[in-house]
Amino acid sequence: MIDPAYRKIAYDALWKNNQAFVALLGLCPLLAVSNTLVNALGLGLATLLTLVLSNLAVSLIREHIRHEVRLPIFVLVIASVVTVIELCMNAFFHELYTILGIFIPLIVTNCAIIGRAEAFACKNPPDKAALDGLCIGLGFTLALVLLGGMREVVGSGTLFARADLMFGEGAGDWFITVLEDYPGFLLAILPPGAFIGLGLLIAVKNLIDARIKKAAKALLPISRSSRSDAPLP
């Protein structure tokens, strides 16, 4: 049985408080890099790794952080982690690194990361902080990948284009042409497509939440009516 505290962290991070769909944090990279699925996945995983490591580091030193200087300390930790990841990506995923360009160093400014350090990591033990980083990162990656996949299919009619950038030579054949002879839909690839796409995804999420609420309410009247049957004191 998984500790319910862990399950709550995962549920909050992935769905209830998804940084992209609910908190609307980190939109700059989300909107800019989600033009293909592989770009989105690359930036998503880099952000995920940053979140796990920065949450872990902040949680480990949380007893020693003086409250007045906590924000500069968070920035220091996050900037160090991101720079290390940037150097490693440049060394091992060079082509993807050149495509993602400025958005890798800009992970530092993703408010979702400093937000988690402030709201969660500096108040919780390392295991919970790392799990929170992992789940928040997964939630953000999920949003990026959904948006990226959507924009790639609508915009160019393909999926997994240039997967070899990330997964090595063999992945070049993962390329799927979803729509044959597709002329392309420029709007989806350009920035407005990102805003429209994100809006649609948020709408779908809210719709699902509303359905769940409605289903829960549908159960409620029974208990209410049974209570009203009871004689009033």
Place this chain on the structure above:
Amino acid sequence: MAKNAKPGVDWLLLEARRASWWRALFPSRALAGLRQLIAHAVKLYAGLAPASQAGVLLGILSFTGMGLVGLTHWLTASIIAEQERSALLQSLHALVPATQHDNDMLADTLELAGPGAAAAAGPITVYRARKDGRPVAAVLTAAAPDGYNGTIRLLVAVRQDGTLAGARVVAHKETPGLGDLIEEAKSDWICVFSGRSLTDPDEKRWAVKRDGGAFDQFTGATITPRAVVRAVYRSLVYFRDHQDELLAAGADPRASGGTTHD
């Protein structure tokens, strides 16, 4: 928060002393010295005013972060240099196939002042291909400052007889879906330059069709291909005017002012 840091440090030292690597690293006497030093430092820290404590803490963390970044840089620097080198070599080989030359193009380079106004943009680098010591081609790094959205950077390969071996876009910020068709990955438009020269087509026709030239523009994007065509043309003219200098044989590539790319 950090008032009682001392027990924490003591516990850390106790734990560390149990580990064999620690014992191997610090023989007991050195360890005692170190322990004393740390205990002293912690006492000093606890006695500081809160503001100073914050400063010291920030300082320590800055140096830790700097150390981590420095270490990673030190570990990855050679791999990154190698990656950049092989990426550049790959784009050079797309223009001048490896079978057509036998020298190290990345070592056989020239730094020249660019043509006309482009001189202000810094020197252009020329990579030279030779076979058996004879010049085969020169690859010029060209820039088209008149792109739709900033400068377009190109590699233009000119064979020793003045014909184009080809051109490739290295960096640009053109509109995705419209202007980015100049990328080889997006369309084969850039390949129209292969085999062309200053006389094919003649000077007036070195333009996009909209301007009465010989080269296609894209639907919805004329400025981008126009800039590229002009930049390629300028490179050809530059090659014609500086041919001797560009192809001059260096007995030893390193002695001929060649600098390895950076």
